[in-house]
Amino acid sequence: MTAPTDNLRINGERLWDSLMEMAKVGPGIAGGNNRQTLTDADAEGRSLFQSWCEAAGMTLGVDKMGTMFATRPGADPDALPVYVGSHLDTQPTGGKYDGVLGVLSGLEVIRSLNDLGIRTKHPVVVTNWTNEEGARFAPAMLASGVFAGAIALDHAYDRRDPEGKSFGDELKRIGWVGDEEVGARKMHAYFEYHIEQGPILEAEQKQIGVVTHCQGLWWLEVTLTGREAHTGSTPMNLRVNAGLAMARILEMVQSVAMENQPGAVGGVGQMFFTPNSRNVLPGKVVFTIDIRSPDRAKLDGMRARIEAEAAEIAEALGVGCSIEPVGHFDPVTFDPTLVSRVRSAAERLGYSRMDIISGAGHDACWAAKVAPTTMIMCPCVGGLSHNEAEEISPEWAAAGADVLFHAVLETAEIAG
Numbered sequence: 001m002t003a004p005t006d007n008l009r010i011n012g013e014r015l016w017d018s019l020m021e022m023a024k025v026g027p028g029i030a031g032g033n034n035r036q037t038l039t040d041a042d043a044e045g046r047s048l049f050q051s052w053c054e055a056a057g058m059t060l061g062v063d064k065m066g067t068m069f070a071t072r073p074g075a076d077p078d079a080l081p082v083y084v085g086s087h088l089d090t091q092p093t094g095g096k097y098d099g100v101l102g103v104l105s106g107l108e109v110i111r112s113l114n115d116l117g118i119r120t121k122h123p124v125v126v127t128n129w130t131n132e133e134g135a136r137f138a139p140a141m142l143a144s145g146v147f148a149g150a151i152a153l154d155h156a157y158d159r160r161d162p163e164g165k166s167f168g169d170e171l172k173r174i175g176w177v178g179d180e181e182v183g184a185r186k187m188h189a190y191f192e193y194h195i196e197q198g199p200i201l202e203a204e205q206k207q208i209g210v211v212t213h214c215q216g217l218w219w220l221e222v223t224l225t226g227r228e229a230h231t232g233s234t235p236m237n238l239r240v241n242a243g244l245a246m247a248r249i250l251e252m253v254q255s256v257a258m259e260n261q262p263g264a265v266g267g268v269g270q271m272f273f274t275p276n277s278r279n280v281l282p283g284k285v286v287f288t289i290d291i292r293s294p295d296r297a298k299l300d301g302m303r304a305r306i307e308a309e310a311a312e313i314a315e316a317l318g319v320g321c322s323i324e325p326v327g328h329f330d331p332v333t334f335d336p337t338l339v340s341r342v343r344s345a346a347e348r349l350g351y352s353r354m355d356i357i358s359g360a361g362h363d364a365c366w367a368a369k370v371a372p373t374t375m376i377m378c379p380c381v382g383g384l385s386h387n388e389a390e391e392i393s394p395e396w397a398a399a400g401a402d403v404l405f406h407a408v409l410e411t412a413e414i415a416g
C-alpha cells in the first residue's frame, strides 16, 4: 500500500461549516444539542446528512436498524468497502461534536476525494449508526451491536424509552426502517474519528490520539422495592426505604471503583423514583450502574462485587433487589495494522500524537468484532463531553480529519 503524500489535506473550513450547520438541528438550551435518537430532530439531522451525501454523488443504503450507509463507488466494485463513520444522535444535554465529528469528517473525506479527482480501488462508505448514545434506549451502541451479531434485532426493537415507547415503533414513526438485513454488509476496514471526551490529549498538548484500545463496560440496571409510606408519620424503624438502599449502593459503587484504581470507573447517571413524590417514601427505585475498565478481569470482578454487596445492602434494609445487565462489551484491542497506519499518517502530516485508550464506548467497539477497525481522536476543551459546553477548535477538528483522510486513502488504495 502506498501512503498518500503529505500535501493531501481536507478542507477544514468546509468541515467546520458542516459541523455548525448540523448543530442547528435539535439545538440544546445552552449551546449544545438535544438530538436524541429517533426523535423528529434526529430525523431532520438524518435528512440533512442524506442531502449532503447525495450532493457529493453518493448513494444511500439503510438497514433495518435505520443505520445509514452512504457509498462512494470504487474502481473495483468487487473490493470490500472501507467504512468510516460514527453517530449523529446526541445526549439530551449533548455537545456539538460527540459522534457528529466522525460522521461529517467521513463526508469531508468524500468531498475532498471529489475535489482532488481521486478514484479509490475500494468503495468508501460513510456511516451514521443509529442510537450510539443509549440515552433514550439502552444499551449504547445498539445498532452497531446488532450489526456485529451481539444483540438480536427483535431485542433491539423491544427496547423502551422512559415513556414506554419502543425502539421499533419510533424508528417506524420517523420513517427510517431500511430494507437491508443488519450485518449483511462486509467491511474491508472501519475507521472512526471521535473527540477524546477526556482530558489527556489537551493536557499532554497532543493533536492526535492514536487509539490502540477501548475500555470495556457493564451497565447494570438495579430495581429496588421498598414500601410506599408517609415521610412524616412513618417512624424510622418501620420504614422499608428503597431510597436509602440506593444511596448506600451508590456509595459502595464509588468505593469499588476507587479501590480498583488505576484504570476503573463507576457511577450512576440515571435514576427513577416511584411515585417520586416529596412526602412519599419510594416504593420503587430504578437506576443504572455504569462501570468500565480496560482490564477485563478487573471489570468482571467489579461487577461481581457490586452485585453481591448491593444484595447485602438491600437485605439489611428489608428492601427487594434485582439487578439486570442491560449493556456490555469486553475491552477492545484495535487492529495493529490500522493503528500503525494512523500513527504514520499523523507523523507524515506533522501532527503531535500519542497512543491512547478510549474511555468512552464507540460503535467501533462492535465494528472491531466483524472487521479490522481502529479510531482516531482529537482533544476537547477541558476533557468535557456529554455536556452542552463540549468544545473543540477548528484546528483540532481538521487535524484529525486529515489523518482520517490519509488512513482511509491508504486503506482504500488510489486506483491507477
Ligand code: HGY
Pocket (backbone or CB within 6 Å): 132, 133, 134, 140, 141, 359, 360, 361, 362
Ligand atoms: O457511553 C458511552 O461511552 C458512549 O458515549 N455512548
Ligand code: MN
Pocket (backbone or CB within 6 Å): 087, 098, 099, 132, 194, 362
Ligand atoms: Mn460518541
Ligand code: MN
Pocket (backbone or CB within 6 Å): 091, 098, 133, 386
Ligand atoms: Mn456520547
